[in-house]
Amino acid sequence: MSDLLRMTDLNVEYPVGGGRHVHAVSDVTLAVRHGETLGLVGESGSGKSSLARALLQLPPPQRGSVLFDGNELTQMRGEALRAVRPRLQMIFQDPIASLNPRRRVAEIVAEPLIVSGVRDAAERTRRVRAVMEAVGLDPDLVWTRRPHEFSGGQCQRIAIARALVLEPKLIVCDEPVSALDVSIRAQILNLLEDMKARFGLTLLFIAHDLAVVKSVSDRVAVMYLGRLCEVADSASLFATPAHPYTAALMAAIPEPDPDVPLGDTKLRPGDPPSPLDPPSGCRFRTRCPHAEARCTAEVPPLREIAPGREVACHFPLMG
Amino acid sequence: MSDAASGSVNGGPLLSVRDARVGFSTVRGLLRAVDGVSFDLQAGRTLGIVGESGSGKSVLVRSLIGLVGTGSGAIVGGDVRLDGQDVRGLSARNFRQLLGRDIGIVFQDPMTSLNPVMKIGRQIGEGLRLNRGLDSAAAARRAVELLVEVGIPEPERRASQYPHELSGGMRQRVAIAIAIACEPKLLIADEPTTALDVTVQRQILDLLQREQRERGMAMILITHDLGVAAGRADDIMVMYAGRAVEMATTREIFRGPRMPYTEALLRSLPRLSDATHTRLSAIPGRPPDLARRGTGCSFAPRCAYRSACCEAEEPALSREGGRGFACFHPLGAGGGTSA
Numbered sequence: 148m149s150d151l152l153r154m155t156d157l158n159v160e161y162p163v164g165g166g167r168h169v170h171a172v173s174d175v176t177l178a179v180r181h182g183e184t185l186g187l188v189g190e191s192g193s194g195k196s197s198l199a200r201a202l203l204q205l206p207p208p209q210r211g212s213v214l215f216d217g218n219e220l221t222q223m224r225g226e227a228l229r230a231v232r233p234r235l236q237m238i239f240q241d242p243i244a245s246l247n248p249r250r251r252v253a254e255i256v257a258e259p260l261i262v263s264g265v266r267d268a269a270e271r272t273r274r275v276r277a278v279m280e281a282v283g284l285d286p287d288l289v290w291t292r293r294p295h296e297f298s299g300g301q302c303q304r305i306a307i308a309r310a311l312v313l314e315p316k317l318i319v320c321d322e323p324v325s326a327l328d329v330s331i332r333a334q335i336l337n338l339l340e341d342m343k344a345r346f347g348l349t350l351l352f353i354a355h356d357l358a359v360v361k362s363v364s365d366r367v368a369v370m371y372l373g374r375l376c377e378v379a380d381s382a383s384l385f386a387t388p389a390h391p392y393t394a395a396l397m398a399a400i401p402e403p404d405p406d407v408p409l410g411d412t413k414l415r416p417g418d419p420p421s422p423l424d425p426p427s428g429c430r431f432r433t434r435c436p437h438a439e440a441r442c443t444a445e446v447p448p449l450r451e452i453a454p455g456r457e458v459a460c461h462f463p464l465m466g
Numbered sequence: 467m468s469d470a471a472s473g474s475v476n477g478g479p480l481l482s483v484r485d486a487r488v489g490f491s492t493v494r495g496l497l498r499a500v501d502g503v504s505f506d507l508q509a510g511r512t513l514g515i516v517g518e519s520g521s522g523k524s525v526l527v528r529s530l531i532g533l534v535g536t537g538s539g540a541i542v543g544g545d546v547r548l549d550g551q552d553v554r555g556l557s558a559r560n561f562r563q564l565l566g567r568d569i570g571i572v573f574q575d576p577m578t579s580l581n582p583v584m585k586i587g588r589q590i591g592e593g594l595r596l597n598r599g600l601d602s603a604a605a606a607r608r609a610v611e612l613l614v615e616v617g618i619p620e621p622e623r624r625a626s627q628y629p630h631e632l633s634g635g636m637r638q639r640v641a642i643a644i645a646i647a648c649e650p651k652l653l654i655a656d657e658p659t660t661a662l663d664v665t666v667q668r669q670i671l672d673l674l675q676r677e678q679r680e681r682g683m684a685m686i687l688i689t690h691d692l693g694v695a696a697g698r699a700d701d702i703m704v705m706y707a708g709r710a711v712e713m714a715t716t717r718e719i720f721r722g723p724r725m726p727y728t729e730a731l732l733r734s735l736p737r738l739s740d741a742t743h744t745r746l747s748a749i750p751g752r753p754p755d756l757a758r759r760g761t762g763c764s765f766a767p768r769c770a771y772r773s774a775c776c777e778a779e780e781p782a783l784s785r786e787g788g789r790g791f792a793c794f795h796p797l798g799a800g801g802g803t804s805a
Contacts, residue, residue, distance in 0.1 A: 329731055357738065399668040401697050
């Protein structure tokens with residue numbers, strides 16, 4: 148499979164005053180292949196949302212390259228970027244906040260068509276109706292209503308319809324189900340899987356819930372404090388995590404089964420460090436049970452330890 | 467119904483709640499957020515209350531501790547006894563004493579539950595001064611001991627800091643220190659780890675469980691996360707649309723749910739043991755509008771087992787061998803979900 152999106156040495160920094168910067172994303176190289184779902188996992192402050200925004204050029208990253216479908220997005224501005232954007236859409240965490248409360252649902256879903264220059268109103272109506280039906284909304288019922296009349300799950304359907312209406316190639320889903328209740332979550336996850344198959348989509352699926360990520364992702368990338376820890380196909384990553392952080396994350400998940408004993412995260416006590424002042428060398432070393440002197444001195448590069456398995460650790464748990 | 471009303475401390479439940487109700491008058495009519503919930507909690511046990519947003523789990527527990535009062539336009543009803551004492555009949559002053567001394571509370575967001583302009587040591591010591599009669603110096607010393615107990619490094623330095631100087635996990639540890647400072651009999655934890663990352667969540671739940679066991683406290687753990695409830699609760703009460711729809715031991719709930727909603731909820735969860743792209747069993751529809759509730763079972767419109775009677779009449783919580791479920795068509799024991 149070829150790459151639809153390739154990020155190389157991506158760096159995102161935010162100034163926080165006093166000449167200091169938050170290193171939100173540091174030297175990330177990651178590809179998303181045609182037709183796959185790549186899960187991106189990390190805790191708060193890991194840089195996963197910053198990464199998503201940087202690849203969409205919202206705003207552009209400080210350094211690095213974003214090659215999407217043959218276009219170097221970081222070199223593009225204005226009209227040229229606008230011409231690429233229809234192929235690259237996003238779904239956000241809070242479905243209610245991501246919809247304009249003053250607009251009617253039909254206007255919300257049609258807006259991308261207007262922005263991208265579809266002038267024919269009949270054509271727009273046809274496409275909006277088709278995409279509403281695809282995501283399970285009845286166009287006649289929802290057409291003139293406004294977002295506040297809908298539940299979170301229904302709003303997420305509207306947001307998905309808006310993302311799909313331009314027939315994109317890649318959708319970046321940033322925590323698309325974290326704000327939803329358990330009984331609604333499965334509906335939206337199933338819908339995303341259906342839409343992916345029906346429209347031949349590629350998904351970058353960002354989430355902190357490992358069970359959710361596993362259920363939809365072909366491959367998974369794990370981030371910690373702005374750097375990639377591990378990239379692997381879903382089955383191998385969950386069967387044999389190679390990075391100590393991945394192992395800790397998996398052990399920390401509370402399984403909905405009282406007979407599954409609580410795993411041992413083996414983490415050293417203490418909280419995650421601040422991204423304002425990340426540790427030298429390996430950023431996970433302050434909590435890692437296997438850290439040695441080398442981890443303080445050298446940043447472990449992301450390297451291939453088995454076909455399709457990359458890990459950034461001096462002492463991986465396998466290989 | 468239980469005989470806890472006799473006021474006997476020995477043998478009776480620590481907390482006894484009968485027919486708890488909370489209603490809010492809204493422009494669309496009376497919204498019944500909690501609709502006749504009864505349960506008992508024995509000393510030393512942990513009750514998990516699980517439910518989705520709007521199920522009434524937080525409002526129920528907040529009403530027990532007077533945080534949902536008539537001041538907020540709420541109509542609160544029911545009988546609440548702690549150690550046999552009628553809590554709802556207490557004067558405001560006695561109720562405050564009871565809260566400070568016998569009930570500890572940990573909320574979801576420690577940033578908003580802690581006082582941002584009071585030093586941490588003083589916040590922890592406040593209850594000790596007011597409820598235990600310690601002088602300032604003794605309260606300050608005890609605050610530092612409590613910081614050690616909840617696993618905060620450099621406790622003396624931390625005691626003189628403000629909440630914003632701590633990480634989210636540390637703030638929640640401070641909130642736990644405040645909650646346990648006066649040796650309460652009952653600890654209420656309302657989504658205590660929802661705002662935290664999964665590795666930090668693990669540490670905080672471990673801490674809560676350790677404190678609960680060592681001090682023999684009873685705990686009410688409110689969570690939307692069935693995984694959290696599975697690992698930490700002895701018993702579970704499942705709430706849906708303001709009512710308790712199933713009550714049983716944790717193992718019974720997860721091994722053989724009787725109420726179809728519980729089963730559907732468990733089946734809809736993505737699990738690490740499933741292969742990628744396994745289709746999830748979604749629950750169709752969504753929870754009902756609490757202000758426009760019909761006559762029947764609230765879950766009936768979404769239920770695979772519904773029949774005419776489910777839409778005509780609301781099933782009461784029936785008891786069978788120590789467990790309860792509100793359903794006309796309960797699932798067979800042991801015939802439920804398996805992981």
